[in-house]
Amino acid sequence: MRHLPIKSELFVENRAKLKQLLPENSLAILHSNDVLPTNADGTFKVVPNADLFYLTGIEQEESILLLFPDAYEEKNREILFLREPTELMQIWEGQKLTKEEATEVSGVSSIRWLSEFPAVLRDLMISAEQVFLNQNEHRRASNLVETRDDRFVKQCKEEFPLHTYRRLAPMLHALRAEKSELEVELIRHACGITKKGFERLLKFVKPGVTEFEVEAELAHEFIRNRGAFAYTPIIASGKNACGLHYIDNDQVCNDGDLLLLDVASNYANYNSDLTRTIPVNGKFTPRQRDVYNAVLRVMKQSIAGAVVGKSHRDWQYEAQEMINEELLGLGLLTKEEVAKHTRETPACKKYFMHGLGHSIGIDVHDVALPNVPFAPGWVLTVEPGIYLPDEGFAVRIENDIVVTENGPVDLMGDIPVEADEIEALMAEGK
Incomplete structure (x- = not known):
């Protein structure tokens, strides 16, 4: 133990x-x-x-x-x-x-x-x-x-x-599905270990490192804090990030690429789940930053929308509508394509093809009844993304939250996520 x-x-x-x-x-x-x-x-x-x-x-x-x-x-x-x-x-x-x-x-x-x-x-x-x-x-x-x-x-x-x-x-x-205060504290502790791993990475990543070296840095930080990988880590540089469950982690991180990190620690069998996307050389290009900030806006709005009584289906649909507007601003969708958007055929599916989030706890994809609306104590991941294989990169950002009567609480609110913050921390590492 x-x-x-x-x-x-x-x-x-x-x-x-x-x-x-x-x-x-x-x-x-x-x-x-x-x-x-x-x-x-x-x-x-x-x-x-x-x-x-x-x-x-x-x-x-x-x-x-x-x-x-x-x-x-x-x-x-x-x-x-x-x-x-x-x-x-x-x-x-x-x-x-x-x-x-x-x-x-x-x-x-x-x-x-x-x-x-x-x-x-x-x-x-x-x-x-x-x-x-x-x-x-x-x-x-x-x-x-x-x-x-x-x-x-x-x-x-x-x-x-x-x-x-x-x-x-x-x-x-x-x-x-409804976590007690003790359970939320265990998940929060796992999030704290994950934070340490991510901040370690920001000072380590640079052009020429391999994805498996990045994985090794995380393993060191998680284990020395009594944790372990909550799931097989995704360390995906460049176009690798466009494969949702890429786990080979064997490529070189090149100058100019983004590195998508879907990595988190568990603690005492309770899991966290984090995704961050960072520039390998420490600086986003203007295009990368525009896409990054678009995804970040959707994540923040989706966190705010995870309230008691909201159905998962409606929460997902709201995120798709937000992604549509961001894709329109990025020149990836036309107004005509957005106008044809439905629940069954979302306009954004080419660029955002997965779910917005899932319940998390003792299992990473924790058990929860799908037809039951969010209730106090539900712990959810929030993970929008935009995938651009033609441009050779993807951005996904993910935090874990707990639903409460007074609104959602971001369990990863202290983990760096703003583009400027990430660039500043990476600069310190150099």
Whole structure:
């Protein structure tokens, strides 16, 4: 666990919210993610299951959470099952959670070893009237690889075919969309680490450096501040920036080019998401500055427009209309093209083809119900862009915000973004 301990009250509160949504005499069960293989006997680093972490703070493999709020015995209302830390296991794999440590992290008082799970499951399944099981229901998930949750769904239905099974994901999506103050602070901390990485870059970038050297500077700053890349970094110079998910990061940054940086840190499994576009030589050309300022105006107006009650669909449409006007001023669209703009066929699509933003939290593209309007506690990215492959560059700018009753709060408002500010900081580096 690289991050500092998180107050267990966060996870206690999250479980309490879920229990309030469960119907009477319901049992809910969640599993950790698998340890995924690479090649030979290799494995990827463990990635905590976002839902299990949200409810427990537990990051250890093979863990199981069982919630049965109406169980007759209080000890069975919340149970966390863990691998028993044998001496041999700890020699080969390192330290594993004791029961006392698991309680300290999660706030769950009833901790049991995995070997006890089958008997406890049978006892409580017989008492439950309906069972809530979890699966990855993110709308953009591929779901090609079977998860521990997926296998458990099959197991339950085979062993207990007469039970009523229901989906847990919709409840968790609704809960996770609205971040608590503690969660916002964790995201804000991740934003602070990201700021340090970006400011380091401004003093490092110059003609002749490679994209992977830039990536290395970020890795150094993030890791030494207890963070890590929130997602695979995009370090895209020149025309590379016109590929939305360019991640090769292997080219030289040339004099006169722009460098698009879609890079951010996470902290304690909570993510930030930043994009900045900077001039490799420290000075925007007049054309680059015009496009940059156009995108910046749209970002600022879109941040202001992210208010309680706004639908994501309407928010996106407003940004497209603003981009249309900017493209008109840049000579990239005609008045006739703008007049034909509709939701289905936006005039700006050639130059701005992606969404304005997304929910962010434990997942970078965090779960949130798409048909639900913005509510207090929603944390969103705001990332307009203009892509000009014919001119050999693109500009995207992105900040993270939290929606509140008193208007949006920019969690990255202290990270340099004005063109003059970026040029001044880059000049200091020289």
